[in-house]
Amino acid sequence: MASNSESSNDHHNMYVLSQTLHGDGSPIRSLTTIPPSPPTSSYSSTDFTTGYQLVSGSGDGLLSSHTLEVISAYGVARTSIQPGGAEGGGGVAGRHPHQIGVLLSIPYGSSTASGSATAAVGSGASSAGDSGAAGFGKTMEGGYITGCRDGIIRIFGPDHGPIRELNGHTNQVTSLAWLELSSSSASGSGSGSDGGSGSGGGGGSGGLLLLASGSWDGTARIWNVATGTCLATLDNHENGVSVVGLPPPPPAVPTGNDGGADTAESPSSSSSLRGRLATTSAGVAANNTIRNHRVRLWDITLPTPSSPVASSVICRRTVSNDHDGPIRAVDYDPETHVIVTASNDGTVKVRDGDTAECIATLTHPAMVRGVGGGGQQQQPPLLLDVAVLGGGKYAATAEDGTVVIWSSSHGTTTASSAAVAAAVTEPQVLEQPGSVWTIIPLPNGRCHWMSGWDRTDLHAERRPQGEC
Numbered sequence: 001m002a003s004n005s006e007s008s009n010d011h012h013n014m015y016v017l018s019q020t021l022h023g024d025g026s027p028i029r030s031l032t033t034i035p036p037s038p039p040t041s042s043y044s045s046t047d048f049t050t051g052y053q054l055v056s057g058s059g060d061g062l063l064s065s066h067t068l069e070v071i072s073a074y075g076v077a078r079t080s081i082q083p084g085g086a087e088g089g090g091g092v093a094g095r096h097p098h099q100i101g102v103l104l105s106i107p108y109g110s111s112t113a114s115g116s117a118t119a120a121v122g123s124g125a126s127s128a129g130d131s132g133a134a135g136f137g138k139t140m141e142g143g144y145i146t147g148c149r150d151g152i153i154r155i156f157g158p159d160h161g162p163i164r165e166l167n168g169h170t171n172q173v174t175s176l177a178w179l180e181l182s183s184s185s186a187s188g189s190g191s192g193s194d195g196g197s198g199s200g201g202g203g204g205s206g207g208l209l210l211l212a213s214g215s216w217d218g219t220a221r222i223w224n225v226a227t228g229t230c231l232a233t234l235d236n237h238e239n240g241v242s243v244v245g246l247p248p249p250p251p252a253v254p255t256g257n258d259g260g261a262d263t264a265e266s267p268s269s270s271s272s273l274r275g276r277l278a279t280t281s282a283g284v285a286a287n288n289t290i291r292n293h294r295v296r297l298w299d300i301t302l303p304t305p306s307s308p309v310a311s312s313v314i315c316r317r318t319v320s321n322d323h324d325g326p327i328r329a330v331d332y333d334p335e336t337h338v339i340v341t342a343s344n345d346g347t348v349k350v351r352d353g354d355t356a357e358c359i360a361t362l363t364h365p366a367m368v369r370g371v372g373g374g375g376q377q378q379q380p381p382l383l384l385d386v387a388v389l390g391g392g393k394y395a396a397t398a399e400d401g402t403v404v405i406w407s408s409s410h411g412t413t414t415a416s417s418a419a420v421a422a423a424v425t426e427p428q429v430l431e432q433p434g435s436v437w438t439i440i441p442l443p444n445g446r447c448h449w450m451s452g453w454d455r456t457d458l459h460a461e462r463r464p465q466g467e468c
Contacts, residue, residue, distance in 0.1 A: 030056065182249075279295075
């Protein structure tokens with residue numbers, strides 16, 4: 001086993017730079033990974049699967065694909081700029097007219113909704129606009145989704161060919177995530193699905209997936225990717241919205257009372273499809289401060305062909321103003337059932353997955369140092385993104401060119417969320433030459449990519465010497 005001094009030092013040096021990739025020369029704003037088609041071998045502790053692609057989106061609206069060839073963390077990659085061509089088929093442009101702010105991979109073999117059930121709802125209330133049943137539909141075969149400053153969401157296949165556009169947002173798309181739905185019946189299907197790369201998505205395997213999006217238009221939207229239909233609009237947010245899918249509620253179990261009535265929150269929704277979503281908002285300016293930045297937890301219900309109940313989206317929980325600045329990003333940790341949010345106030349808050357209440361605050365080291373040169377109080381570094389890396393590790397990117405990685409010794413489902421928060425160690429700080437816009441973990445769990453001003457860096461987890 002490693003000695004105590006080695007273990008302490010390892011927390012400060014969890015990751016080392018292993019390679020740097022360049023795109024089109026403009027700022028890289030978003031990242032995701034897509035597996036080979038079809039996905040092949042499993043991961044070892046240090047190697048990637050052959051043929052994985054890292055897709056990046058730039059401030060100039062260009063996509064770049066970096067194919068990871070038979071490599072360990074120290075190999076090389078093949079780079080292609082605008083792999084789908086400048087123009088796509090079917091009247092869908094391959095090049096984006098503005099910056100690509102967010103990317104999300106499409107999991108292979110996942111089910112999407114069919115039908116046209118819709119719900120237009122406000123913050124904290126729901127109204128049904130049901131015009132059909134959102135049952136199980138097409139199977140997605142990989143690819144990725146982009147969110148652009150022009151408010152349009154674009155879907156691309158695994159060959160980078162454009163498939164369709166989702167129109168509805170009226171301002172920049174800031175966040176994308178998978179929302180998993182499962183049957184509310186104890187005999188129903190839907191055990192969950194990993195949300196892929198990007199902004200999380202519920203964890204598990206085999207459930208029905210819908211797309212959730214957030215925008216600077218103050219709304220979140222829920223989409224049927226297979227048809228391009230907007231199923232619900234969650235409005236009345238405070239400016240920029242970030243989204244992340246949470247695990248769906250467990251199925252109702254019959255109690256044997258009242259003729260076998262079940263214990264579902266809404267008995268009329270038996271055999272309907274239910275899911276949970278978290279949204280955050282950036283807040284509004286008033287008297288030289290930003291206030292009313294909020295975290296909201298939502299319950300989503302959609303009908304099935306066998307249970308044509310009304311669609312509903314209900315905000316069941318709101319937490320306000322516990323950051324001291326706009327909330328910029330959100331992610332979910334399925335191992336410990338916590339939500340993490342990053343803010344312009346230089347902190348990441350670890351939150352209970354059921355209530356969204358803060359259980360721990362992770363502070364950027366620049367704020368801990370407190371005072372800069374000349375005795376001036378330092379402004380907190382603006383945090384731009386937050387990601388769950390797995391194994392109790394959380395990372396945040398900052399405008400000042402730093403990436404901070406916190407590690408908790410409790411990175412398993414057996415630990416309580418409070419225990420996870422209490423066991424966070426001294427963070428590691430990685431310095432970059434410019435603002436770091438986003439960070440994503442790689443599927444092998446031991447490496448991550450992050451994008452900066454004009455490049456993408458891969459950091460690989462370092463094995464402690466003497467570890468048994």
